Amino acid sequence: MSRPLTILLAAPRGFCAGVDRAIQIVEEALGKWGAPVYVRHEIVHNEHVVSRLEQMGAVFVDELDECPDDRPVVFSAHGVPKAIPAEAARREMTFVDATCPLVSKVHVEAERHARDGREIILIGHAGHPEVEGTMGQLPEGSMSLIETVQDVASFVPRDPDNLAFVTQTTLSVDDTAEIVAALQARFPKISAPHKEDICYATTNRQEAVKVMAERADLFLVIGAETSSNSKRLVEVALRAGTPKSELVASAENVDWSWFEGVDTLGLTAGASAPEDLVQGLIAACRARFDITVEEVTTATESVVFKLPRVLEKV
Known part of the structure; x- marks a missing residue:
């Protein structure tokens, strides 16, 4: 048995x-x-x-x-x-x-701030394609990248009273909150986004992990090594109380020795991971254990974005 x-x-x-x-x-x-x-x-x-x-x-x-x-x-x-x-x-x-479209919204915000003559700070990770795309909306030197609370302390603005910030959409809500708090403490007049830049899906996936984390002995996040939002989910699980959390590309990448002493597994997938990989991992667990699957629902998503006009069916 x-x-x-x-x-x-x-x-x-x-x-x-x-x-x-x-x-x-x-x-x-x-x-x-x-x-x-x-x-x-x-x-x-x-x-x-x-x-x-x-x-x-x-x-x-x-x-x-x-x-x-x-x-x-x-x-x-x-x-x-x-x-x-x-x-x-x-x-x-x-x-x-x-x-x-949520990334495009950040681009529009950055352009608006530039038109209004503000110096712009982008909270994000160097080298990520989204960061390169956002910084590339404006002439070089218009935007400064801030990755950590330490970066806030060393940042030298042209005019501390004329700043604005935008953020990469796939960051951890908690990490961003710390950086935003540091920015607002140091630059009280800094302009914030009208609405959070962190995307609804990033927020929802992180919230679900937080709710489940304390109950899980091990948390697995299905996602790519290059996926920022997936990596953040691993960190969120650890921060919220799971003793061990790992990023895996699929069931083939699971080290089954991780399961020693594990009675409860937390399982999620990053925003670019297909559902068949989730089901594949559940099937791999079923082959080794007597499993009970409990779906933990923390939000219902109904957002749909239209296709560009050039591809809309006539």
Whole structure:
């Protein structure tokens, strides 16, 4: 008789509306124009999603100069610097922007602050494509990146009374709160976003993990090593009381020695991880343990983003 294991399954988990839309954009582009359709950067940070789209005829490239002029190109959900669509237009390419509308909202905010003459701080992680896309909305030097509370202390503004901040959408709500508090303490007149920049899906997935964490002996987050929101979920679980939390790409990456002494497993998936990977991990647990699955629902998501007009069905 295999030993019992309770699996607490987070709801919501996995794909968010922005990821759903981005994947659909590539699929619809392939349907409309045929293969190959080029995609600048991974459309979303998940190798399973990327390899499925590659099998359908998508070609993933790092830069626009790797794309031929006569084939369509899709820009990833993370957003791109303004220079990229400008260059595509100059080359008279067919292009579709799959930037998540919540990321686009941050871009619009940053541009508004720049028009109003404010110096802008972006709270985010260096090197992340979303950060590169946001910073690339404005001329170089218009925006400064702040990654930690320590960065706040060493930041030297041009005018401490004329600042604004925006944030990367996939950060931990708690981490951002600490940095925002430090900014507001040091620069009381700093302009904040009208509404939180952290996306609803990031917030909801983190809240679900917080609710489950104290009950779990081990927490597994399904997601890619390159996925910022998935990595944050691992940290949130540890911070909220789970003794051990790991990021795994799929069931194949699980080290089953982690399960020694584990009676309750917390399980979730980052915003770019497909549901079949979650079910695959549950099946792998079922093969080894006598499992009980308890879905823990902390929010219901009904957000749907429209496709770009060029792909809307006539």
